[in-house]
Amino acid sequence: MSQQVTLLLVEDDPGVYQFLLPALSAHGYRVQHARDLAQAREANGFAMVILDLGLPDGQGEQFIPHLRGFSDVPILVLSARQDELDKVHCLNLGADDYLMKPFGLQELLARIQVALRRTAIMQMRDHVYQHQSLVINRATGMVSKQGAILHLSPIEHALLMLLASKPGTIFTHSQLLAQVWGPDYIDDTHYLRIHIGRLRAKLEDQPSSPQTLLTELGIGYRLA
Amino acid sequence: MSQQVTLLLVEDDPGVYQFLLPALSAHGYRVQHARDLAQAREANGFAMVILDLGLPDGQGEQFIPHLRGFSDVPILVLSARQDELDKVHCLNLGADDYLMKPFGLQELLARIQVALRRTAIMQMRDHVYQHQSLVINRATGMVSKQGAILHLSPIEHALLMLLASKPGTIFTHSQLLAQVWGPDYIDDTHYLRIHIGRLRAKLEDQPSSPQTLLTELGIGYRLA
DNA sequence: TAAGGGTATATCAATCGCATAAACAACGAT
DNA sequence: ATCGTTGTTTATGCGATTGATATACCCTTA
Numbered sequence: 001m002s003q004q005v006t007l008l009l010v011e012d013d014p015g016v017y018q019f020l021l022p023a024l025s026a027h028g029y030r031v032q033h034a035r036d037l038a039q040a041r042e043a044n045g046f047a048m049v050i051l052d053l054g055l056p057d058g059q060g061e062q063f064i065p066h067l068r069g070f071s072d073v074p075i076l077v078l079s080a081r082q083d084e085l086d087k088v089h090c091l092n093l094g095a096d097d098y099l100m101k102p103f104g105l106q107e108l109l110a111r112i113q114v115a116l117r118r119t120a121i122m123q124m125r126d127h128v129y130q131h132q133s134l135v136i137n138r139a140t141g142m143v144s145k146q147g148a149i150l151h152l153s154p155i156e157h158a159l160l161m162l163l164a165s166k167p168g169t170i171f172t173h174s175q176l177l178a179q180v181w182g183p184d185y186i187d188d189t190h191y192l193r194i195h196i197g198r199l200r201a202k203l204e205d206q207p208s209s210p211q212t213l214l215t216e217l218g219i220g221y222r223l224a
Numbered sequence: 225m226s227q228q229v230t231l232l233l234v235e236d237d238p239g240v241y242q243f244l245l246p247a248l249s250a251h252g253y254r255v256q257h258a259r260d261l262a263q264a265r266e267a268n269g270f271a272m273v274i275l276d277l278g279l280p281d282g283q284g285e286q287f288i289p290h291l292r293g294f295s296d297v298p299i300l301v302l303s304a305r306q307d308e309l310d311k312v313h314c315l316n317l318g319a320d321d322y323l324m325k326p327f328g329l330q331e332l333l334a335r336i337q338v339a340l341r342r343t344a345i346m347q348m349r350d351h352v353y354q355h356q357s358l359v360i361n362r363a364t365g366m367v368s369k370q371g372a373i374l375h376l377s378p379i380e381h382a383l384l385m386l387l388a389s390k391p392g393t394i395f396t397h398s399q400l401l402a403q404v405w406g407p408d409y410i411d412d413t414h415y416l417r418i419h420i421g422r423l424r425a426k427l428e429d430q431p432s433s434p435q436t437l438l439t440e441l442g443i444g445y446r447l448a
Numbered sequence: 449t450a451a452g453g454g455t456a457t458a459t460c461a462a463t464c465g466c467a468t469a470a471a472c473a474a475c476g477a478t
Numbered sequence: 479a480t481c482g483t484t485g486t487t488t489a490t491g492c493g494a495t496t497g498a499t500a501t502a503c504c505c506t507t508a
Binding site: 084085087088091092095096097104106107109110111113114118166168169170216217218219222 | 308309311312315316319320321328330331333334335337338342343363364365366375377378381
């Protein structure tokens with residue numbers, strides 16, 4: 001495992017965290033430890049959460065919607081409760097997994113891997129767009145065609161990154177103008193036309209009949 | 225109803241699938257059913273897999289790396305085996321979840337939701353309208369028929385998106401005219417007729433007897 | 449069955465939106 | 479300081495879209 005991943009462990013029971021903290025560290029994770037919801041709410045910078053439901057200052061499940069309000073990081077719930085309704089409740093609130101005590105360390109580690117793997121897959125998917133010989137890497141901001149790196153102007157770059165953020169989705173003229181130029185430019189459609197034209201000159205094989213950067217007449221533009 | 229999500233259920237035990245097939249259908253999923261690995265390998269077009277480990281023609285877990293060779297769809301494993309090593313093995317092979325028999329239907333449904341939520345398919349669900357071979361994706365603004373993308377004019381596009389925002393609901397003439405053309409046009413019903421006609425020419429198989437874009441005589445129009 | 453309100457389709461000209469070119473100013477890099 | 483790049487403005491040709499007119503259609507009711 002290359003770089004360290006930080007987990008947030010929300011757990012008040014010393015019997016559990018005195019066992020988990022060294023075990024997780026030994027398997028290459030950095031761990032932030034919160035003993036109650038107040039501490040948990042102040043934490044940040046973690047890649048996923050391991051949440052015990054039985055906390056001193058309130059029901060641990062309150063933390064799930066709170067976190068979901070601003071974050072999509074995976075949440076793995078630990079609980080001694082056997083009731084199916086508890087599981088369903090937590091999962092519906094936005095948790096990603098629910099593990100009943102007593103659990104095996106190997107299973108916990110495997111389920112942590114699953115959650116991290118899923119988000120890694122999602123991020124890979126979201127960050128690279130490919131169509132024909134054109135490759136757009138939104139993570140690095142690199143655009144290449146037939147292996148050769150294309151140099152784009154700032155506006156061309158901003159336009160293309162925006163379009164590549166949701167390939168296939170139609171962006172209206174006003175959306176593009178507001179995002180790239182600013183809210184005051186939403187009526188200057190001709191700017192858009194010119195810069196779309198310049199983009200096409202760089203990344204289309206035949207700029208006169210675009211295959212990748214497509215016009216939606218009267219509406220806007222989209223990537224194939 | 226919006227677009228159905230298709231699940232692949234790999235299960236040979238009649239006692240299980242005779243219970244699961246109707247239950248999953250009742251909760252809005254389309255289900256492909258494979259009784260063994262050979263059938264499972266031939267399936268396609270599913271959004272996630274529910275995989276029973278005890279199959280007649282081999283260990284079910286063989287299917288996990290096979291599928292992972294070309295697909296990232298979520299895999300939820302069902303098994304009667306209680307051994308932690310089995311769980312860890314499957315999860316490390318690429319499964320996303322592991323549910324032990326006997327399990328509750330509500331928990332299974334919740335865990336299916338979690339998996340679909342993670343792959344963002346759930347988000348598409350409410351934004352996609354499907355009827356026969358016509359698919360309207362309101363998130364991307366794309367309209368396709370039998371897989372081929374339809375090109376719509378701005379007015380056609382606005383009309384259809386409005387109708388698709390509440391499929392089944394009747395939109396009155398004045399509502400449609402006010403939304404698409406503007407408040408000053410609420411009496412120009414003939415505009416509506418012309419553009420509804422043009423829409424039908426593009427998206428109905430037999431425009432003379434519409435199956436999707438329906439007339440409510442004297443009131444307005446609606447999607448089937 | 450005939451009348452009438454409401455609806456569908458065809459055709460066509462005017463208009464609108466798009467792509468492109470050219471010209472120019474502003475800016476940064478060498 | 480000069481060159482090259484980038485952002486903006488203006489003008490023009492072209493094709494798609496639209497709205498108007500005219501005609502044909504269908505369902506309901508008397």
